Structure formats: C-alpha cells, structure tokens
Amino acid sequence: MAEMDSRGTATKLGYSNTPALLMHTVRFSRTEARHRLAHATDLHAVTTPTGSVVEPVLPQTAEALAQGDVGPEQVDVIRKTLAGLPDLDAEQRATAERVMLTRAAEDDPRALTRFGERVRDIVDPDGPPPPDDEPSRPARMLRRQVRRDGTMEFKGHLDLESAQLFENLLKPFEKPYPEGNDTRGYAERAGDAFADVLRMAANCPDLPAQNGARTEVAVTIGWEGLQRSLEEVVLSGDRRMTAREARRMACDAHILPAVLGGDSQPLDVAVPAYATPAHIRRGLYLRDRGCAFPACERPGSVCDSHHVVHWADGGPTKLDNLALLCPGHHRLVHHSDWSIEMVDGRPWFVPPVYVDASRTPRRNELHAPLPHAA
Ligand SMILES: [Zn+2]
Ligand SMILES: [Zn+2]
Structure with missing residues (x-):
C-alpha cells in the first residue's frame, strides 16, 4: 500500500x-x-x-x-x-x-x-497549535465561522475547474451600476455579486432541467485533440488544462469549446451538438434519479449528463447515449478504466480488471426508478 x-x-x-x-x-x-x-x-x-x-x-x-x-x-x-x-x-x-x-x-x-x-x-506543554496550516491541502475547502450576530466570515480554496466556474458566475453581477454613481469598492461589489449568486442558487428548483444555462468557459482546443483526448496542454484564458480535462468538461457543456479545425477555423458544426436540451435533461433525471454510478447516493441536482459515446466522436445527445453522473464519478469515468454499456436503455458500469477480474457490469440500485420512467 x-x-x-x-x-x-x-x-x-x-x-x-x-x-x-x-x-x-x-x-x-x-x-x-x-x-x-x-x-x-x-x-x-x-x-x-x-x-x-x-x-x-x-x-x-x-x-x-x-x-x-x-x-x-x-x-x-x-x-x-x-x-x-x-x-x-x-x-x-x-x-x-x-x-x-x-x-x-x-x-x-x-x-x-x-x-x-x-x-x-x-x-509540548502548550498543546498542539490550532489546525491552521494542514500539511496536505485538499483541492477544495471552505472554513466558515458564524459570528455572534449571525454574520459570517469565511476563507477557502478552490480547484481550477471550480475556480473558473466561480469567476464566471460572479463576473456578470459584480460590474458597477451602469448609472455611473456606484460608490462601492471592488470587494464590496464582489460581495454583493456573491450574495446574488447565492440567491439564484436558492431559487433553483431541485431539477437539473431547470438549472438554467450552464456557465461557459471558452477553451481553445484542436478538433483532433478533443477527439483523441490526448494529455496535451491547452490554453484556457491564462490558465492551462489537459485535453482530457477539456473533453470531460465539454461532455456536458461546462465549457464552450471553441473547437478549431485543421486550419484553426472554428468548426461551428460541433457547437449545437453537445448541449443537453432541457427536455432531454428532464428525461434523464426521471430515468436515473441521481448519479447512475453504482452505490452513489448523490442527487440528480448536482449531476452532469455524461455522453456515453462522446459527442466529439459522433455520440448523439439522446437519452440512450446519456447517463447522469455526479462530478466525482463523471471525472472517474473519463479518467479511469471504468466504462459504460447501455442495456435496455439504462447505463451499466463495467469495472476495470483490478476492481473485478470478471468485469461484471453493475448498476446503481439506490435510486428507485419511477414506475413509468422512460
Ligand atoms: Zn462525460
Ligand atoms: Zn456519483
């Protein structure tokens, strides 16, 4: 070990x-x-x-x-x-x-x-120091402290993907008032924007169909790179990510891939193909109920719709090519040797040999399907 x-x-x-x-x-x-x-x-x-x-x-x-x-x-x-x-x-x-x-x-x-x-x-007569400087920092963390008067102080850390999501959610809300008489400083405007985003999240019903437009992050990636999911580095604003990462995020339109053809011209054919329309998302939610990965209990509201055959490889955005996956299992499916087979229109998960030598497909038995679900 x-x-x-x-x-x-x-x-x-x-x-x-x-x-x-x-x-x-x-x-x-x-x-x-x-x-x-x-x-x-x-x-x-x-x-x-x-x-x-x-x-x-x-x-x-x-x-x-x-x-x-x-x-x-x-x-x-x-x-x-x-x-x-x-x-x-x-x-x-x-x-x-x-x-x-x-x-x-x-x-x-x-x-x-x-x-x-x-x-x-x-x-050590003084006892251990307060846990402020932990040796290994998790990818995402949030420390919050509720004051006596009910207000809150917080401090945290986000991984690259969540940080971009956060930035892009906040950006439209933190602009100064257009009337030109905005006396708020930057930190105050960002704070107001954060509160706006929280309110929006609270108003969002527990249905992925109504989660609204997904935040878009423009990433420039060659069409071939996206198809082959090579571990090459692509540029996203001033940040970097691998093509494999871009491919996973493109799977459910977390990013708007400005996919470039051989001559660096955007291939507009790719853009309408990937976004899962609301009615299909709703059907997917009714069928899978939550993350479809075996033994996962996460609800549908936090899930992505995963293309079993990636749209970049010609996979259609149809119910029988989609599976609802929570972010963790979405990442695992894209990055590991787990694979998905559709049997009678439902996703079954085939474990890698080091998990099960016989590679017997499994499915999630925790989310009870609705009797008339498609
Ligand atoms: Zn996916
Ligand atoms: Zn899951």
Whole structure:
C-alpha cells in the first residue's frame, strides 16, 4: 500500500487518491482505507520511482511489530501519540518513540494512550497549535465561522475547474451600476455579486432541467485533440488544462469549446451538438434519479449528463447515449478504466480488471426508478 501510494498508482488509474482506489478494489470503507494507508506509510520503507529509499516514519515500532513485541492496537496508539507531538528533531522523535515502546511492553492500549498524553504534556506543554496550516491541502475547502450576530466570515480554496466556474458566475453581477454613481469598492461589489449568486442558487428548483444555462468557459482546443483526448496542454484564458480535462468538461457543456479545425477555423458544426436540451435533461433525471454510478447516493441536482459515446466522436445527445453522473464519478469515468454499456436503455458500469477480474457490469440500485420512467 505504501509503495502504491508513493508511486501515485491511484492517480495513474484515474482515482483521486489511494483510499478511493482501495474502496473499489478491496471494498474497504473510506475510514478503514485511510487508516490502513496511514498505518502502512508510517511503518514501511518505500522505494520512490527514482530509486531512492524513504525510511519509515516509525522504524523502531515497525521493528517491534515485526518481532511480535507490540500489537496493532498499541501501534495505533504510538502512531497517534507521535503524530500529535509538535515539531521535534529526529533524535527527540526517536526518543519519544523508544519511551512509548518501552511502556508498551507493560501497558494495554488504553493505559498506553494515557501515558502518551503525558509524553505529549512533557514535550509540548502548550498543546498542539490550532489546525491552521494542514500539511496536505485538499483541492477544495471552505472554513466558515458564524459570528455572534449571525454574520459570517469565511476563507477557502478552490480547484481550477471550480475556480473558473466561480469567476464566471460572479463576473456578470459584480460590474458597477451602469448609472455611473456606484460608490462601492471592488470587494464590496464582489460581495454583493456573491450574495446574488447565492440567491439564484436558492431559487433553483431541485431539477437539473431547470438549472438554467450552464456557465461557459471558452477553451481553445484542436478538433483532433478533443477527439483523441490526448494529455496535451491547452490554453484556457491564462490558465492551462489537459485535453482530457477539456473533453470531460465539454461532455456536458461546462465549457464552450471553441473547437478549431485543421486550419484553426472554428468548426461551428460541433457547437449545437453537445448541449443537453432541457427536455432531454428532464428525461434523464426521471430515468436515473441521481448519479447512475453504482452505490452513489448523490442527487440528480448536482449531476452532469455524461455522453456515453462522446459527442466529439459522433455520440448523439439522446437519452440512450446519456447517463447522469455526479462530478466525482463523471471525472472517474473519463479518467479511469471504468466504462459504460447501455442495456435496455439504462447505463451499466463495467469495472476495470483490478476492481473485478470478471468485469461484471453493475448498476446503481439506490435510486428507485419511477414506475413509468422512460
Ligand atoms: Zn462525460
Ligand atoms: Zn456519483
């Protein structure tokens, strides 16, 4: 597991991270997958792709576990205790680990936990710092704090795709009043625009058919690149993304691909083909109810309509070529070896061999279909 994680195997297979891959391959819960991976990376040396060996975080504990001197529960206590300690130099960490291991020879996990708390108190009387600077930052995050008077402060981070969506939603609303007597500064106008966007979202009924016009981001991409979904870099404003990414977003008109032919002339034939019209979107919602990916519970209101055969490859925007997918599973379907087969007009998902060697198709059984759904 540690080796797999250090080599980025999950990302290469199209998953967002190693726990996500473990959930599909060995059917761990997310909690168990994270726990086992953390355990593995703390106790095992890994060889990086360049050939250098990274030593385990807890070498003495790894040794003791291999010898049978401590059990897995005690190892968990030692891991948590050491992880909770402030920045120590290598020697101090080794000492703390050794002290814990000596104690583990006598203590059961509960007693060892209490001893661990004392180790922490001795090394770090002020306690751990507030969680402001987490080592690995997730792609998207939002910290919000409701004040006593009910107003809110927030701070966050968005990935490229969401950031562009956000920018494009805000832009039309943050312009100064056209009458010319707008005294609001930029931050205030942006704040007003944000509030407008929230109001719009609140007014949006829980039907993808009425989600309104999707935000469009113009991306310039060669027609061939879009067809072949090569991992080449294309320009989107002053930002960059891969053709594979552009292809996924083009799948449900999150972007308006200014698709260029061989002579760099826009191919207008492509534009009317991709946008899923409201009536088809509604039919899709009635059929799939929510994300069609097996075991996903996300509702239809957050989903994209995915073209099973991409429109760029001649796939029609018709019900029997579409599947409702939440953003995470939409990404997975485009980037991994999962594929979709339409059987009797419904999407079935064919797992990659490393998830199921027999590649038996599965479907989502969680969204009860309506009796007369198309
Ligand atoms: Zn798609
Ligand atoms: Zn899903």
